[in-house]
Amino acid sequence: MKETNTDTSRRRFLRNAGILALGATLGGCVAGSGNDESSSAAGTGAMTLRTNPNTGDKVSLLGFGCMRFPTLGMANGSDDDTLDQEAINRLVDMALEGGVNYFDTSPAYCKGQSEAAIGNALARHPRDSYFIATKLSNFSPAQWSHEAGVEMFQNSLKNLHTDYIDYLLLHAIGMGGMDALHGRYLDNGMLDYLVEQRKNGTIHNLGFSYHGDIEVFDYLLAMMDRGEIHWDFVQIQLNYLDWLHAKEINESNTDASYLYGELHRRGIPVVIMEPLLGGRLASVPEPVLDKMDDLRPGDNPARWAFRYAGTPEGVLTVLSGMAYTDHLRENLATFSPLQPCDEAEDAFLMRCAREILLNDTVPCTDCKYCMPCPYGVNIPGVFAHYNKCVNEGNAPRDNEDPRYAAERRAFLFGYDRTVPRLRQADRCVSCGTCVSHCPQGINIPAQLHRIDRYAESLRQGKV
Amino acid sequence: MLRYLRIVVSIAVLASILFVFLDYTGAVSAFAGWLPRWQVVPAFLALNLIAIVVLLLGTLLFGRLYCSVLCPLGISQDFVIWLRRITAPKRKRRPGLFRFATEKKVLRYSFLAIFLLLLAAGFAALLPSSFAGLLDPYSIFGRAAGQFGVPLWRMGLGAVADSAAEHGTYILDAQPAVSAFIYPVAAIAAIQLIIVAVMAWRSGRGYCNTVCPVGTFLGFLSRFSLLRPVIDTSRCNGCGSCGRHCKAKCINTKAHEIDYSRCVVCFDCLNSCTQGAIRYTSRRKAKTAEESTAPAATSATTAVSPSAVTTATDTSRRAFLAGLAIAGSSAVVMAADKSVDGGLAPLKKKQRHSGVAPTIPAGAVSLRNLRSHCTACQLCISACPNGVLRPSLNADGFMQPVMHFTEGFCRPECTACADVCPTGALKPIALDVKAVTKIGTATVNFDKCISAAYGQTCGNCATHCPVHAIHMKRDAEGRVRPLVNAEICIGCGSCEYHCPSGTVGQLSSREAAIYVEGLDQHRII
Numbered sequence: 001m002k003e004t005n006t007d008t009s010r011r012r013f014l015r016n017a018g019i020l021a022l023g024a025t026l027g028g029c030v031a032g033s034g035n036d037e038s039s040s041a042a043g044t045g046a047m048t049l050r051t052n053p054n055t056g057d058k059v060s061l062l063g064f065g066c067m068r069f070p071t072l073g074m075a076n077g078s079d080d081d082t083l084d085q086e087a088i089n090r091l092v093d094m095a096l097e098g099g100v101n102y103f104d105t106s107p108a109y110c111k112g113q114s115e116a117a118i119g120n121a122l123a124r125h126p127r128d129s130y131f132i133a134t135k136l137s138n139f140s141p142a143q144w145s146h147e148a149g150v151e152m153f154q155n156s157l158k159n160l161h162t163d164y165i166d167y168l169l170l171h172a173i174g175m176g177g178m179d180a181l182h183g184r185y186l187d188n189g190m191l192d193y194l195v196e197q198r199k200n201g202t203i204h205n206l207g208f209s210y211h212g213d214i215e216v217f218d219y220l221l222a223m224m225d226r227g228e229i230h231w232d233f234v235q236i237q238l239n240y241l242d243w244l245h246a247k248e249i250n251e252s253n254t255d256a257s258y259l260y261g262e263l264h265r266r267g268i269p270v271v272i273m274e275p276l277l278g279g280r281l282a283s284v285p286e287p288v289l290d291k292m293d294d295l296r297p298g299d300n301p302a303r304w305a306f307r308y309a310g311t312p313e314g315v316l317t318v319l320s321g322m323a324y325t326d327h328l329r330e331n332l333a334t335f336s337p338l339q340p341c342d343e344a345e346d347a348f349l350m351r352c353a354r355e356i357l358l359n360d361t362v363p364c365t366d367c368k369y370c371m372p373c374p375y376g377v378n379i380p381g382v383f384a385h386y387n388k389c390v391n392e393g394n395a396p397r398d399n400e401d402p403r404y405a406a407e408r409r410a411f412l413f414g415y416d417r418t419v420p421r422l423r424q425a426d427r428c429v430s431c432g433t434c435v436s437h438c439p440q441g442i443n444i445p446a447q448l449h450r451i452d453r454y455a456e457s458l459r460q461g462k463v
Numbered sequence: 464m465l466r467y468l469r470i471v472v473s474i475a476v477l478a479s480i481l482f483v484f485l486d487y488t489g490a491v492s493a494f495a496g497w498l499p500r501w502q503v504v505p506a507f508l509a510l511n512l513i514a515i516v517v518l519l520l521g522t523l524l525f526g527r528l529y530c531s532v533l534c535p536l537g538i539s540q541d542f543v544i545w546l547r548r549i550t551a552p553k554r555k556r557r558p559g560l561f562r563f564a565t566e567k568k569v570l571r572y573s574f575l576a577i578f579l580l581l582l583a584a585g586f587a588a589l590l591p592s593s594f595a596g597l598l599d600p601y602s603i604f605g606r607a608a609g610q611f612g613v614p615l616w617r618m619g620l621g622a623v624a625d626s627a628a629e630h631g632t633y634i635l636d637a638q639p640a641v642s643a644f645i646y647p648v649a650a651i652a653a654i655q656l657i658i659v660a661v662m663a664w665r666s667g668r669g670y671c672n673t674v675c676p677v678g679t680f681l682g683f684l685s686r687f688s689l690l691r692p693v694i695d696t697s698r699c700n701g702c703g704s705c706g707r708h709c710k711a712k713c714i715n716t717k718a719h720e721i722d723y724s725r726c727v728v729c730f731d732c733l734n735s736c737t738q739g740a741i742r743y744t745s746r747r748k749a750k751t752a753e754e755s756t757a758p759a760a761t762s763a764t765t766a767v768s769p770s771a772v773t774t775a776t777d778t779s780r781r782a783f784l785a786g787l788a789i790a791g792s793s794a795v796v797m798a799a800d801k802s803v804d805g806g807l808a809p810l811k812k813k814q815r816h817s818g819v820a821p822t823i824p825a826g827a828v829s830l831r832n833l834r835s836h837c838t839a840c841q842l843c844i845s846a847c848p849n850g851v852l853r854p855s856l857n858a859d860g861f862m863q864p865v866m867h868f869t870e871g872f873c874r875p876e877c878t879a880c881a882d883v884c885p886t887g888a889l890k891p892i893a894l895d896v897k898a899v900t901k902i903g904t905a906t907v908n909f910d911k912c913i914s915a916a917y918g919q920t921c922g923n924c925a926t927h928c929p930v931h932a933i934h935m936k937r938d939a940e941g942r943v944r945p946l947v948n949a950e951i952c953i954g955c956g957s958c959e960y961h962c963p964s965g966t967v968g969q970l971s972s973r974e975a976a977i978y979v980e981g982l983d984q985h986r987i988i
C-alpha cells in the first residue's frame with residue numbers, strides 16, 4: 001500500500017520534473033548546433049563534428065560503438081561467436097571514410113575480443129585519423145586490486161596497438177553503488193593511477209560512463225566541484241524516452257534530463273550511449289510511426305531518435321553499435337550533417353515518448369490460469385481489452401490529438417462493455433494470488449494498476 | 464398564425480426540456496439549461512429575480528402564456544389533447560370537444576393553499592420541500608422524465624451504441640449506470656402522470672385550472688393581463704364554436720365572457736372562430752369594440768369523443784406496461800451479472816449502509832438548504848454521469864437526491880448536478896471549490912475489512928483516494944488497516960466504491976468496510 005502511494009507521488013514528481021526539464025530541453029535545442037561544423041541537408045554533406053573544449057579534438061557526432069560486432073557465426077550461419085575481423089575491417093573503413101572518427105570499446109565487450117578487433121582494424125589507418133575510447137572494466141572483485149587494474153589498462157594499450165588512449169572511462173560507475181566505486185577505483189588508487197597517466201599523456205581525456213545508482217554520479221561530480229579531480233567527459237544514456245521517463249523504463253535509472261543538465265552546467269562534454277534504447281526506439285507503435293512520417297516523410301524512427309540524441313549542444317558524440325553495413329550507411333546519412341530537432345519536434349518527441357511508454361501491450365495469452373481472481377477481477381478480460389485498444393490505436397496518450405475524443409470513447413466505452421465495472425482493474429487489491437499462476441511471468445497486479453491508472457486518467461481527460 | 468407560433472415554440476421548449484433530462488453529456492444543457500430555471504416554482508425557490516420579474520410581468524402583459532409555451536407539463540397535456548383530437552371521429556372533432564365549465568374555486572384555492580402550506584413547511588424545515596414538489600408541474604414532469612424517460616433513453620442508446628461497437632464504431636462514451644430508477648418514486652411519478660394524462664384527455668386543461676397551484680397563482684395575474692382574447696360581440700354569431708374548442712373550458716359563449724384566470728392563451732379560439740370575432744388584443748380596445756354587437760351565421764366543428772375513457776385506460780395500461788418492461792429488463796441485467804461465471808468469482812451487489820447520515824452533493828451547502836429547496840424534479844439525478852445520485856426513500860428528504868457509492872463515486876472533477884439544479888437546492892459550484900468541499904467523512908468498519916477478515920493487505924481504498932486522505936497502517940496485532948485523515952477527506956465515496964468488502968468474499972455483509980458518513984453542513988477544507 002505504502003508502496004503504491006510512493007509510486008503515485010513519485011509519478012507526480014516526475015511529471016512536474018518533466019515539465020521543467022522539457023523547458024530545459026527546448027532551451028538546449030535552440031542553442032543546439034552551436035559548435036557544429038557542416039551544413040546542408042542530411043546525407044548530402046560532411047559528417048557533423050563537435051569540438052572537445054578540453055583538447056580541441058574535432059569529434060564526429062556519430063561515434064562507433066564496438067559492443068556488437070559481426071561474428072563468424074553471423075557470416076556462416078553457425079553459432080560461432082568469434083569476431084569476424086574482415087567484416088569489422090570493412091565496417092571501420094567505411095565508417096572512417098564517412099567521417100566517423102570516434103570508436104568506443106572496452107576490455108569486456110564481445111567476450112573480451114572487441115578491443116583487439118577494433119585495434120587491428122584501426123591500426124591499418126593513421127593513428128591521428130581517429131579517437132579511441134576504452135574503459136577500465138574491472139567489474140569482478142577479483143580485478144579490484146591495483147595491480148589487476150594497471151594490467152588491464154596496459155593490456156588495452158597493447159590490444160589497441162597504441163601508446164595513448166584518447167578517451168578513457170571508468171566503466172559503468174553506479175552499478176554496485178558507492179561500494180563498487182570505492183572498491184574499483186578509489187580505495188585501490190586506480191583513479192590516482194589514471195590521473196597520473198593523463199598527466200603523462202598516456203590518457204588524453206579521462207571520464208566515466210554511468211549506469212544505475214545516482215548517488216555515485218552525484219558523488220563524482222561533487223569531487224569535481226571540490227576541485228579533487230577534473231572530468232574531461234562523461235558518458236550517459238540519453239534518448240527521448242530516458243529524457244523524462246527513465247524510471248518507468250528501469251527503476252534504478254535516472255532521467256537523462258537531470259544527468260545532462262548536471263554535466264552541461266559544468267561544461268563537461270557528454271557522450272551518448274543507448275540513443276535507441278537498445279533498439280527499442282527503432283521500432284515504434286504504428287500511430288507514432290504515422291505521426292513521425294507525417295512530420296518528416298521518409299525519416300524512420302531511428303533517425304528521429306539519433307537526431308534527438310545529437311541535438312543538445314553539450315553532446316560530443318552519439319554512440320551507435322553498427323554491426324551491419326546498412327545500419328552504418330543509414331546512420332552516416334543521418335549525421336552528414338545532423339539536422340537538429342527544433343522546439344516543435346522536441347515537444348512532439350516528448351509526446352511520442354508518453355505514447356510509446358503507455359502503448360506497451362501486456363503479453364497475456366488468455367490462458368486463464370490466473371482465474372478466478374478472489375476479488376472478482378476479470379484479469380484476461382482487462383488485458384485483452386487493453387491490448388486490443390493499444391493494437392488498434394485506441395489508447396490515446398495525447399489529449400491534444402484530434403483523434404483523442406474518438407479514441408477515448410473507444411477505450412472507455414469498450415472497457416465498460418467488455419468488462420463489467422466491478423470486474424475492472426480498479427478492483428485489484430494486489431493480493432498476489434494470481435502472480436505465481438502466470439506462465440508468462442506477468443506481474444499481474446502491477447499491470448492491472450498501470451491499466452487502472454491509465455483508464456482513470458482517460459476518464460478525467462488528463463492523458 | 465399566433466396559434467401556430469405557439470405550437471412551434473411549445474414543441475421546441477418541450478423537446479429541449481426533455482433532452483435536458485435525457486442528455487447526460489451536458490450538450491443540451493449548454494443551450495437549454497435555462498429552461499428549468501425559468502419554471503415558476505424553481506425560479507421562486509432559487510430567488511431567480513430576473514426570471515420571476517419576467518414571468519410575472521409577462522403574465523400581466525400576455526396572460527398565462529407560460530402555461531402554453533414554457534410549462535413542460537402543460538405542453539405535454541396539449542400533446543394528450545391533440546392525440547384525443549386526432550383519434551376522435553370527424554363528426555365529433557369538427558364541432559369541438561369541450562364545453563364551458565364554471566370555475567371550481569374551492570378546489571383551486573384549496574390546492575393552492577395546500578401547496579403554500581407545504582412550501583412554508585419546507586422553509587420551516589418541518590417537511591422536505593419535495594412534498595410541495597408533488598404539486599409543482601415542472602417537478603411532476605421531471606419525475607416522469609427522470610424515472611421513465613432517462614432509463615428508456617439510455618437503454619435505447621446503449622443498444623444502438625452496442626451494435627455500433629460490434630461494427631467497430633464507438634459513438635458513445637462510457638455510459639452512466641441507470642441507477643436512478645427507484646420503484647416507489649417511479650410509482651408516484653407514474654400515478655401523477657396518469658392522473659394528469661387522464662384529466663387532460665377528459666377535460667382539457669382541467670388539471671391546470673383546478674389542481675395546479677402555479678395555474679391558480681398565475682390566474683390571479685392573468686385576470687388583469689393587458690393582452691387577452693376578446694370576443695367582438697358585433698361580429699359574433701353565437702355559434703359557440705370557440706367555447707367547444709377551448710381546452711381550458713373558460714369561454715362562456717352564451718354570455719360572451721372569457722374567464723381570464725383560466726385562459727392559457729393557446730389561441731385555439733382565435734382559429735376556431737369563422738367570423739374573426741375573437742382577437743388577441745388589449746383590454747382597452749376591446750371595451751370600445753364591445754359597444755356595437757350583432758349576431759351572425761354559424762359554422763362549426765367537433766364534439767366530445769366517446770372513446771375518451773377507453774383510450775385513457777389505454778394510456779395508463781401502456782404506462783404500466785412500460786414500467787413493467789423497465790422493471791423486467793433491469794432484473795435481467797442483474798441476473799446476467801450474477802450468472803456470469805466460468806472462472807469469475809461471484810459478486811454480490813453492494814448496499815449502502817443503513818442508518819448512516821445521508822451524503823448530499825457539494826452544491827447543497829447544507830442538508831437544510833437541500834431539504835427546503837428541492838422539489839424532487841430528478842434533474843440532478845438524471846444528470847449525474849457517475850451513477851451516484853438517486854432519490855431518497857427516507858421520509859425526511861423523500862425523493863430528494865442522496866448519494867450512494869455502490870456503483871460509482873462522486874468524481875472531484877465533476878459538477879454536473881450543481882450545474883443543472885434549477886431550484887437553488889444545489890447551488891452552482893466551481894470545480895476547484897468542489898474539489899475541496901467536504902461533504903462527508905470516510906469511516907472505517909474494520910470488522911468487515913478484508914485485512915481483518917482474511918489477514919490480507921488490501922488497501923484499495925487508499926490506492927484510489929483522490930485526495931490521499933487514507934493510508935494503511937500496521938496495528939499492534941500486525942494487521943494492516945486503513946487510517947483516514949478526516950480533516951482532508953472530502954467524502955467523495957471513492958473508498959466505499961472501491962472497497963471489495965460487500966461484493967466479494969464469504970462475509971455475509973453486503974456493506975463496504977469503509978463508508979461515507981454525510982455532513983449536514985458542508986465545509987471547504
